Amino acid sequence: MINFIYLTLTIYRILKYLISNTKRYSNILLIIFLYKPKSIIEIGVYKGVRSKQMIQAARIFNKNIEYFGFDLFEMIDSNIQKKELSKIPNTKKDTLKNLSKYAKVKLFKGYTTKTLDKLKNKKVDLIFIDGGHKLSTIKNDWAKCKKFQKKNTIIIFDDYYLHDKKIIKRFGCNLVINKISEKEYFKKFCFFMDSFVHLKKKLCIKMIFLKKLNDD
Ligand SMILES: C[S@@+](CC[C@H](N)C(=O)[O-])C[C@H]1O[C@@H](n2cnc3c(N)ncnc32)[C@H](O)[C@@H]1O
Numbered sequence: 001m002i003n004f005i006y007l008t009l010t011i012y013r014i015l016k017y018l019i020s021n022t023k024r025y026s027n028i029l030l031i032i033f034l035y036k037p038k039s040i041i042e043i044g045v046y047k048g049v050r051s052k053q054m055i056q057a058a059r060i061f062n063k064n065i066e067y068f069g070f071d072l073f074e075m076i077d078s079n080i081q082k083k084e085l086s087k088i089p090n091t092k093k094d095t096l097k098n099l100s101k102y103a104k105v106k107l108f109k110g111y112t113t114k115t116l117d118k119l120k121n122k123k124v125d126l127i128f129i130d131g132g133h134k135l136s137t138i139k140n141d142w143a144k145c146k147k148f149q150k151k152n153t154i155i156i157f158d159d160y161y162l163h164d165k166k167i168i169k170r171f172g173c174n175l176v177i178n179k180i181s182e183k184e185y186f187k188k189f190c191f192f193m194d195s196f197v198h199l200k201k202k203l204c205i206k207m208i209f210l211k212k213l214n215d216d
Pocket of ligand 1: 043048051076087089137
């Protein structure tokens, strides 16, 4: 049965994103609306705002949602923040308290080089990769996320940068995405994108949509 409260909330959020300067986040809610995932992995939980929105969008169609979140939480400091071109998240405890109202939640604190190994024997419907922005971190996150995928798992990457050939050598998912085989994944740019000024230059950010075509 459809949950009309979450349906209304999700439509409202999509419209709100579309008139904001972070339009690209509407892509995630639209994708959840179309693909109805029951299990979600988010790399980079930050304040749990998007996590809650994703869970509630998934709950339009399914009451029982599993959510797995990976973040540094209180381990982050300004040094790591700079290296990862990242943001300062909430604490793990507060995030767990907040998200557990809506789904079965498991959070993992620490570097994804270590924490992604801690989740075992799990295949999920949707993976959102939006943790550290350093290229080596995104490479690691993609490689380690493969074990959570099955046929039709959807993977969304944030941070595909346009118009800046320099930044993509160190940050963002461009070089990871460009190497992903179209024999294994259906690959598409998400429709809505954003632009920012970074170091006095205009930078456009897109999200990438992938769908795994086969079981391994
Ligand atoms: C861009 S924010 C995530 C935004 C969130 N997905 C959203 O849509 O609101 C990136 C998050 O990744 C976390 N992070 C950065 N580097 C990380 C790493 N190496 N391992 C785990 N988490 C990391 C940061 O603590 C931060 O909360």
